[in-house]
Amino acid sequence: MNAVLLALLLLSGTGVYWIQNAIDARVGLFRSTEEALYLPSGKVIKMLSLGHSGLLADVYWMRAVQYYGGKRLKDEKRFDLLDPLIGIATTLDPQLIHAYRFGAIFLSERSPIGAEQPEKAVVLLKEGIKHNPDEWPLYRDLGFVYYWYVKDYRKGAEAFLEGSKNPKSAAWMKTFAAELMAKGGSRESARFLWQQFYGTADTEQMKRNAKENLLRLQALDEMDILQDFISKIEVRLGRPVESIEELVKLGLLKHHPLDPKGFTYTYNPQTRNVQLSPQSTVRRF
Amino acid sequence: MKVLHIARNTFRECVRDKVLYNLVIFAVLIIVSSLILGAITIGDVKQIIINLGLSTISLFGTLIAIFIGIQLVHKEIDKKTVYSLLSKPVARHEFILGKYLGLSMTLAVNVCVMILGVYSAILYLRHSFQASDVQILLAGVLILIELMLVIAIALLFSTFSTPALSALFAFCLYIIGHFNTDIRQYGLSSDSWVTKVVAGAMYYLLPNFGNFDIISRTAHGQFITSDIYLFAATYGLIYSLGLLFIAMWIFRKRDFK
Numbered sequence: 001m002n003a004v005l006l007a008l009l010l011l012s013g014t015g016v017y018w019i020q021n022a023i024d025a026r027v028g029l030f031r032s033t034e035e036a037l038y039l040p041s042g043k044v045i046k047m048l049s050l051g052h053s054g055l056l057a058d059v060y061w062m063r064a065v066q067y068y069g070g071k072r073l074k075d076e077k078r079f080d081l082l083d084p085l086i087g088i089a090t091t092l093d094p095q096l097i098h099a100y101r102f103g104a105i106f107l108s109e110r111s112p113i114g115a116e117q118p119e120k121a122v123v124l125l126k127e128g129i130k131h132n133p134d135e136w137p138l139y140r141d142l143g144f145v146y147y148w149y150v151k152d153y154r155k156g157a158e159a160f161l162e163g164s165k166n167p168k169s170a171a172w173m174k175t176f177a178a179e180l181m182a183k184g185g186s187r188e189s190a191r192f193l194w195q196q197f198y199g200t201a202d203t204e205q206m207k208r209n210a211k212e213n214l215l216r217l218q219a220l221d222e223m224d225i226l227q228d229f230i231s232k233i234e235v236r237l238g239r240p241v242e243s244i245e246e247l248v249k250l251g252l253l254k255h256h257p258l259d260p261k262g263f264t265y266t267y268n269p270q271t272r273n274v275q276l277s278p279q280s281t282v283r284r285f
Numbered sequence: 286m287k288v289l290h291i292a293r294n295t296f297r298e299c300v301r302d303k304v305l306y307n308l309v310i311f312a313v314l315i316i317v318s319s320l321i322l323g324a325i326t327i328g329d330v331k332q333i334i335i336n337l338g339l340s341t342i343s344l345f346g347t348l349i350a351i352f353i354g355i356q357l358v359h360k361e362i363d364k365k366t367v368y369s370l371l372s373k374p375v376a377r378h379e380f381i382l383g384k385y386l387g388l389s390m391t392l393a394v395n396v397c398v399m400i401l402g403v404y405s406a407i408l409y410l411r412h413s414f415q416a417s418d419v420q421i422l423l424a425g426v427l428i429l430i431e432l433m434l435v436i437a438i439a440l441l442f443s444t445f446s447t448p449a450l451s452a453l454f455a456f457c458l459y460i461i462g463h464f465n466t467d468i469r470q471y472g473l474s475s476d477s478w479v480t481k482v483v484a485g486a487m488y489y490l491l492p493n494f495g496n497f498d499i500i501s502r503t504a505h506g507q508f509i510t511s512d513i514y515l516f517a518a519t520y521g522l523i524y525s526l527g528l529l530f531i532a533m534w535i536f537r538k539r540d541f542k
Binding site for chain 2: 054055057061062066098102203205
């Protein structure tokens with residue numbers, strides 16, 4: 001009798017597993033996340049939450065993170081649900097600071113890393129500031145989104161300046177606002193800003209992102225130096241240089257220069273530009 | 286003294302009915318959450334643990350308060366034990382009060398153990414406590430008072446209605462109680478004076494569960510002033526007492542023949 005029951009149990013378990021996979025294959029594994037599109041608004045969900053809006057906000061924020069991560073893993077370029085999911089999470093809990101901060105990064109980053117919707121990130125951060133005026137990092141992030149993604153240096157400087165009025169804010173924000181007004185989108189400003197982000201990052205993800213951008217700036221500097229060097233050699237040789245290997249063979253370079261991730265730089269004789277290797281993992285934008 | 290005897294017996298009955306088994310589910314939920322949340326989300330895991338812990342305490346407690354609360358009187362009548370009980374020198378109001386305190390004691394134990402679980406999860410995640418963490422305990426006390434109000438509602442309905450209808454009424458009142466502020470706002474924004482008066486009356490007559498809504502603020506570690514706790518707790522106790530008086534009055538008038 002026990003053996004029959006056990007066999008039936010195994011059979012039903014296998015059946016459930018098989019049918020569930022069949023359903024997932026037809027309607028999609030992440031359908032619960034996609035259903036968020038049909039929800040009326042965060043305000044309605046908040047009303048229906050019966051006092052548990054904080055927990056629901058956490059659930060929606062987790063869904064947003066999973067949605068973003070899932071899209072990144074699949075290398076998909078569309079993030080249609082990202083903004084609605086973050087919007088619901090922050091409406092349910094307007095004090096959910098990390099949803100504003102990370103949400104703004106996810107929305108701003110260029111495709112395929114992010115949704116490439118910096119204008120939505122600006123709206124999100126302004127909403128965060130409205131509900132949490134004492135959270136100076138939100139001003140810093142808003143200034144950063146204006147500066148780095150929207151390329152509106154005046155508005156960026158205004159946001160940094162506004163945030164710097166908070167006594168708890170980082171001391172560099174005021175000076176950076178002035179620098180941004182004067183120099184706009186220079187590479188030195190970018191390096192300074194990323195160094196500040198790297199030094200004050202709250203989480204490992206933020207620190208890693210800042211480091212990647214610092215390495216990119218380092219690569220840009222090195223490519224400029226190499227470009228300048230090749231131009232001078234071409235003048236000396238009286239002919240165009242074909243490749244970086246040629247410079248090594250001529251003894252003008254000790255070895256093939258490497259980018260910060262250890263990949264070789266390449267030289268395109270047609271465009272006469274030093275470039276990152278196609279295999280390089282250094283960020284390109 | 287008789288009230289305490291009935292309360293103790295009600296508590297024992299709840300334990301025998303395996304009501305406290307929900308603690309096992311809670312423990313599993315908190316342990317699993319503490320272990321996996323860091324990997325599936327970005328941000329403050331402690332905040333999620335507090336939100337999850339306090340919301341679960343409130344939800345489990347509400348379900349117990351309603352489903353056990355509606356059975357408290359009905360079970361005694363159904364099994365005819367109420368006759369032998371009331372034939373002894375036990376007043377009817379003592380019976381109601383004892384039943385109420387017994388279930389309240391059960392939920393108090395439940396809330397205490399669950400709050401300890403939340404603190405243990407925080408200790409596991411952070412290896413230390415912050416001064417603001419004391420608010421979790423205060424939130425637990427307020428949740429218990431909210432649950433005592435739910436018990437009073439369920440008990441009131443169970444004195445004159447069937448268990449199924451009592452559960453339905455109690456759930457409806459619990460849900461409406463969360464929309465109380467909206468009813469008030471609707472009344473204030475209306476042009477009709479009748480709507481204003483009716484909405485105003487409903488606002489004060491119906492239980493306002495929004496008064497106990499401090500879970501989010503506790504999770505964010507925001508400072509909550511003592512008067513908020515005090516007023517909410519006093520509101521819950523006075524309202525519960527009022528409902529108990531009505532329940533006692535109805536039960537006293539009830540004919541068991």
